[in-house]
Amino acid sequence: MATKPLPGRPGNLTPEQEVKLKEMWAATLEVFGVVSHDERMSLEANTNGGTGTSTPDTTSTTEESKKKHKSRLSLGLGRSKKDKSSSSDSSEPNGNDKHNQTADFKAALASQSPEELRQAFWSMTKHDHPDALLLRFLRARKWDTHAALVMLVATMHWRSQEMHVDSDIMPRGEAYALQEIKSGSAAEKKEGSDFMAQLRMGKSYLHGTDKEGRPCCWVRVRLHKQGEQSEKSLERFTVYTIETARMMLRGDQGVDTATIVFDMTDFTMANMDYTPVKFMIKCFEANYPESLGSVLVYKSPWLFQGIWKIIKGWLDPVVASKVHFASNVDDLSEWIPKPQIARELGGAEDWTYSYVEPSPNENSQMDDTSSKEKFQAERVELVGSYEHETLSWISGEGSGEGRGRLAQRLRENYWRLDPFVRARSLYDRTGVIGLGGRLDFYPKAGGAAVGGVGGHEEEGVD
Numbered sequence: 001m002a003t004k005p006l007p008g009r010p011g012n013l014t015p016e017q018e019v020k021l022k023e024m025w026a027a028t029l030e031v032f033g034v035v036s037h038d039e040r041m042s043l044e045a046n047t048n049g050g051t052g053t054s055t056p057d058t059t060s061t062t063e064e065s066k067k068k069h070k071s072r073l074s075l076g077l078g079r080s081k082k083d084k085s086s087s088s089d090s091s092e093p094n095g096n097d098k099h100n101q102t103a104d105f106k107a108a109l110a111s112q113s114p115e116e117l118r119q120a121f122w123s124m125t126k127h128d129h130p131d132a133l134l135l136r137f138l139r140a141r142k143w144d145t146h147a148a149l150v151m152l153v154a155t156m157h158w159r160s161q162e163m164h165v166d167s168d169i170m171p172r173g174e175a176y177a178l179q180e181i182k183s184g185s186a187a188e189k190k191e192g193s194d195f196m197a198q199l200r201m202g203k204s205y206l207h208g209t210d211k212e213g214r215p216c217c218w219v220r221v222r223l224h225k226q227g228e229q230s231e232k233s234l235e236r237f238t239v240y241t242i243e244t245a246r247m248m249l250r251g252d253q254g255v256d257t258a259t260i261v262f263d264m265t266d267f268t269m270a271n272m273d274y275t276p277v278k279f280m281i282k283c284f285e286a287n288y289p290e291s292l293g294s295v296l297v298y299k300s301p302w303l304f305q306g307i308w309k310i311i312k313g314w315l316d317p318v319v320a321s322k323v324h325f326a327s328n329v330d331d332l333s334e335w336i337p338k339p340q341i342a343r344e345l346g347g348a349e350d351w352t353y354s355y356v357e358p359s360p361n362e363n364s365q366m367d368d369t370s371s372k373e374k375f376q377a378e379r380v381e382l383v384g385s386y387e388h389e390t391l392s393w394i395s396g397e398g399s400g401e402g403r404g405r406l407a408q409r410l411r412e413n414y415w416r417l418d419p420f421v422r423a424r425s426l427y428d429r430t431g432v433i434g435l436g437g438r439l440d441f442y443p444k445a446g447g448a449a450v451g452g453v454g455g456h457e458e459e460g461v462d
Contacts, residue, residue, distance in 0.1 A: 004254055005254060006254060006256070008135055008138075008139050009132060009135060009251065009256070010129050010131045010132050010135070010251070010404075010407075013135075016143075017138075017143065019047050020138055020143045020145055021131060021134060021135065021138065022043075022044075022047045022393070022394045023044055023047055023145045024134050024137075024138055024145050024148055024149065025134065025390050025394060026040045026043045026044050026047075026394055027040065027145060027149045028121070028134065028149065028152065029387060029390070029391070031109070031114060031117055031118075031149070031153060032114050032115070032117060032118035032121070033113075033114030033115060033118065034114075034118070034387055034391075035391070043391070043394045043395055046394065046395050046396050047394065098285070098286075098316075099154075099282055099285065099286040101150055101151055101154035101286060102150060102154075104153075104154035104157045104158060105149075105150045105153045105154045105157070107157060108153045108154065108156060108157035108161075109153065111161075112156075112157065112160070112161070116160065117153065117156050117157075117160075119160075120156040120157075120159055120160040120166075121133075121152075121156055122379075122383050123159075123160075123166040124155075124156070124159060124165075124166070125410070125414075126246065126247075126414050127247075127410075127411045127414040127415060127418075127437055128246075128249070128251060128411075129251055129252065129407045129411070130386060130407060130410070131403070131407070132251045132256065134148075134152070136256075136289045136290040136291070137149075137151050137152045137155075137289055139289070139290050140289035140290050151286070151289065154286070155286065155287045158286070158287050159287070163235075163239055165239060165243060166421070169236060169239055169240055169243065170240070170243055170421070170422045170423065171366070171421055171422060171423055172423055173240075173358075173363070173422070173423025173424065173425060174195075174196070174199060174358050174423065174424075174425060174426070175358045175362065175363055175423055175424075176192075176423065177191075177192040177195040177196045177199075178192065178196065178357075178358060179192070180192025180193075180195075181193050181196065190230060190233075191230065191232060191233050191236075194228075194229035194230050194233035194234075195229075195233045195236060195237055195240075197228075197229065198229060198233070198234075198237045199237075199355055199426065200355045201223050202220060202223070202353035202355065203219070203220060203223045203224055203237075204217060204218065204219040204220070204237075204241055205217070205218055205353050205426075206218075206241070206244060206245055206248065206427060206432070207342075207351070207353070207441070208336070208340045208349075208441050208442065209336075209340065209441050210259045210293070210294065210335050210336045210340075211335060211336065211337060212255070212259075212293060213253075213254075213255045214255055214257055214258050214259045214293045214294075215245055215248040215249070215255075215258045215259070215441065216258070216259045216260075216261060216336065217241065217245055217258060217259070217260045217261070218261050218263060218353075219260060219261065219262045219263065220263050220265075221262055221263060221264050221267050221271050222263075222264075222265060222266045222267055222268075222271055223271075224271050224273060224276075225270060225271065226270070226271075226272070226273040231275060231276075234275075234276045234279070235276075235279055238276065238279060238280055238283060239283065242283060242288055242291075244425050244427060245258050246288075246291075247422075247427070247433055247437070248427075248432070248433065248439060248441075250439070252411075256290070256291075257290065257291055257292055257293035258291060258292065258293060259292075259293050259294045259295075259296065259335065259336075260292065260294075260295050260296070261296045261298055261332075261336075262295070262296070262297045262298065262300075263298050263299070263345060264297060264298060264299050264300040264301065264304060265298070265299050265345075267300065267301055267303075267304060269303065272307060274310075277311060277314075278314065281311075281314055281315060281319075284319065285315075285316050285319060292319065292322055293322070294322055294324060294335055295319075295322050295323045295324070296324055296325075296326055296332065296335055296336075297323065297324070297325045297326070298326045298332055298345065299326070299327060299328070300325060300327075328346065329341060329345065329346030329347055332345070332346075332347075333347075340442075355426060356426055356429045356430055358424065358429070359429070362423075362424040362428075362429070363423050363424055365419040365420055366419070366420055366421075366423070368420065371420060372417070372420035372421070375413060375416050375417040375420065376417065378413055378416075379410070379413050379414075379417060382406060382409055382410050382413055383410070385406055386403060386406045386407070386410065389402045389403045389406060390403060412436075414437075415436045415437040416436075418437070430443055431443035431444075
């Protein structure tokens with residue numbers, strides 16, 4: 001497993017990349033209302049001559065509220081000549097806005113308060129290093145701070161206003177779907193049944209790692225039939241799987257991407273459904289940047305060739321370059337060792353997918369509001385300290401060493417808070433995700449006890 005920081009990650013930045021990160025933080029903190037526009041411009045003047053992401057405020061109104069509103073809406077919509085020449089990304093206001101992120105960016109600034117966007121960001125950060133999260137957007141936008149800011153804010157809007165990732169999907173999880181099945185509402189019953197059906201059949205699941213130590217998501221395409229599940233449940237299941245996979249990433253250990261294996265065994269045209277494919281593409285390109293390590297297409301039949309030409313045309317060239325085809329298990333073993341490939345795929349691992357149903361009391365800690373508030377208050381204090389240290393670092397008043405220690409404390413705090421904000425998943429029940437976020441990609445049969453999984457009493461977290 002990789003342990004050395006990869007290029008463009010915390011601890012492995014060039015001087016130019018560090019300047020871009022400082023500019024990105026200054027812009028982000030203005031969006032969050034932590035600094036004013038003038039304070040941000042002063043900060044950027046200390047980085048690289050003030051070649052930041054915004055345009056001068058040209059509002060002439062004397063009404064302070066209107067002035068702030070216009071200034072906020074113009075945030076990030078202008079950029080320096082340097083940034084113009086460095087980006088070819090689809091989120092550019094004047095370019096090919098493939099996923100309509102400029103509109104989402106404007107909608108976020110117009111409809112959400114700075115504090116709401118700030119909370120959405122820190123909620124998304126979870127156990128990750130805050131720098132690592134911003135750097136994903138910068139790398140995806142070729143270090144153009146303007147384009148990265150648009151992408152980041154659009155993602156916060158998507159998470160909090162469209163998909164409700166951290167207020168619905170993750171805190172409710174699998175147990176909520178079981179409740180929906182028992183609902184008297186036909187619509188709710190349908191959504192719960194569709195969601196659980198995908199889990200129980202193992203349409204896609206997380207299991208094991210590839211040769212780089214990246215967690216693997218296996219998609220058994222033959223199990224999907226167009227129209228069997230609603231579009232809403234397909235999207236919910238997709239986001240739930242991606243977010244759960246994020247729990248298995250460890251950027252501090254050099255693993256910040258995942259591998260997806262599309263098992264095309266016994267594929268027929270009845271399994272082809274372009275709508276969820278488009279949604280998945282948008283997720284990874286627009287809302288989970290720099291999260292894919294490899295995409296492996298296993299045993300695709302000849303009839304998939306024409307389909308692939310269509311799908312490839314929808315993909316960003318960088319994403320398309322990560323797609324590889326494996327016609328047999330020897331090809332697949334170039335990325336995943338044979339002992340870590342299940343026998344049903346021709347490998348040597350004696351393992352088959354089996355869904356473990358939620359237990360009645362596995363989310364009981366979520367009812368402990370006192371403990372939840374304690375860890376949330378701790379997190380609020382840590383976030384404030386991190387933002388303060390970041391401002392000092394940008395202005396040149398510190399080396400930034402304190403930010404690294406605070407990032408570690410934020411990670412530890414998240415795993416104490418986790419059982420109060422995230423419903424337990426199959427991977428908690430089977431012991432893949434253990435106490436304090438410890439990972440065991442190949443747990444022994446029977447997994448771990450659910451009670452307290454991911455809890456705050458484990459040793460080694462403080």
